[in-house]
Amino acid sequence: MIDIKKTYKNYVHGKYVRSESGKTYTKELKNEVYELPLTSKKDIRDAVTSSKDGYKKWSSTTPYLRMQILYRLSEMIEGNKESYVELLMYHGLTKQKAIKDIDESIQNIVWFAGLADKWEQLAGNLNPVSEEYFNISHQNPIGVIFSLSGSDVSLNELLMSILPSLTVGCSVISYSEENSVLALKFAEDINNSDFPSGSLNILTGKFENILNDVSKHVEINLVALHKELGNDGLKAIEQNASESVKRIVSQPSIEGLSSILPYLETKTVWHPKGT
């Protein structure tokens, strides 16, 4: 019997799609060669269009529902735990390390699910202004995030590049280079968790091919780099970003409340008190 091998495709707007360029790059796992989508500039533009729409839907989803959708993601991964462990072992991880990675992933998803309806209480507050005004600072999600995942093959690491911004209502374009097979497998669980289409798009390829397009695209509001880039890469990104005052975060903190802060815009509203 001949094995049936899975075809991995980008995940954009709730659909599995090949790169419009028709190009792929290969990754060998356990003596099998996988052809993975080599994302093009046009693919990025399509993903941004999708993410803009996804942002509208996801940011207007109630925190209560966002929490449940995120929690459902943990249920999906729990159910597919064995297949994740197997895939991580194909990448060379020991069984023990693979199990640990998936357990940590699930734990973090549950943590962020529970944060979905609490971060506004932690990050916003009334301000005690010294005149008769009601004054409140609260947060809006910043918009469309492009997130470059780290180079370690780890579901947990991939998740920590997505969850903080996704939890607060941003839409995310997650881009993976080294851990692409894992990321595209993860897309299947996203697809099964009731996320609105476009809220999370998952693409793979060579970052250098799209670096300029991502950092210049004015409809990407923030670029998060969870991987150390060569100095020239970071410099090019930040130079391009300055043309539209785009926010760039390089290896941001993923600890506690500080993990979500880069993805929030603070809005302060004043109103007089009177009769």
Place this chain on the structure above:
Amino acid sequence: MIDWQYSESIESPEIVSIKKKYTNYIGGKFVEPKSKKYINTISPSTEELLSKVPLSNEQDINSAVKAGKEGLEVWSKLTPNQRSRYLFKIARLIQERSREFAVLESIDGGKPIKESRDFDLPQVAANFFYFAGWADKLDLSWATKSLKPYGVVGQIIPWNFPLLMLAWKIAPALATGNTVVLKPAETTPLTALLFAEICEQAGLPPGVVNIVTGDGSTGSLIVNHKDINKIAFTGSTQVGKLIQKSLAGRDVGLTLELGGKAANIVYEDAAIDQAVEGVVNGIFFNQGHVCCAGSRLLLQESIHDQFVKKLEKRMQSLRVGNPLDKNTDIGAINSKEQLDKITDLVNEGVEDGGELFQTQCELPGNGFWFRPTLFTNVQPSYSIAREEIFGPVLTTLTFRTPEEAVEIANNTEYGLSAGVWTEKGSKILWTADRLDAGVVWANTFNKFDPSSPFGGYKESGFGREGGRHGLLSYLKASS
């Protein structure tokens, strides 16, 4: 007959003694610039030469940053409570010398004394008081221990609220354990240099606050200095972009508070007379030299004619003239350069087809002045409806529905502030939620408080100043 005695309406300049020449303030000492070069600072209301201040060069900036690093050694070893006490002390000293600062601010910058005296200076002191109390509570501020100061912070501030911008920058930076190298704007350096005396009076350790004067080239030297750990800039979006570009690829923190083109939305169910007052305050406060000025008036079509009529009548009562006259509403335009920019944009507005209304008032012979100006019949594509004019010029657009108001309001690359006028609470909340703006004033405008975060969305910059959120601009999250 009652013999009414009127008090003298001109605030006496005697309270301030302006030196013929100033020095930088580096490492706790007043030092001559190594550049040996100076620039003139004039009074924009008389065009008289007031003084000369250093045009600092690379060597001067090197000394200042070095002093900042040395200052950090001392500052970081103090207990948070000691840092807090220094800030409280500075706040008190500012209150005590408040009138002196206010008069100097009006002379050097051209703003009316009633604003420098009743707005700028009280706010300056309040900012130091507010952040003084945070210095020993940082561990409580964001429920995380991973936040650390940057180190030496370079701060570049504008000319519209010279001392207040200094306070917005220095108070939170010091409270969070950083030291600073601050450059005031080229046209308004004097109150910052007077503030150096306050630092000395307060016995602040040398190098914690360093003040260097100069022009854009000096600012650029600070930005590009290898030992600067963070830059905080307030100014134009154009310069902000250049700074962001200069810092590309470098491990230097950055916060930017840039331009704006705020929409001030007046719905037909607003309290019209209050809204007229608010719109006037929104654009004519500080000669319109305000990044968050309500420069785009968005009127619901049904009230357009009535509102414009009332607005023109109210504008006519604005007094333009001597900044030191306590009755003055609108002082001098800050510089010849700014006056030219405003004039050019207004001329362009007229050529584009905008309908111009300017108040009829006598303007002083010398100095830089511009009449309060209102444009009606404006298309959203006109420069006067898109570009930041930074002067007493209001542009009117109309809308029919709340959805359209929000769409027009957000149709700009800026996102600093916005205003909403309606008596209907649910409409305020609906509108405020949809505006891409860091500050939304509902049934008010241009209100500020040290506890209230300020800063923009989109190309109006990033980071907040003021409030608990303002602390984050000076603390680095380390993972």
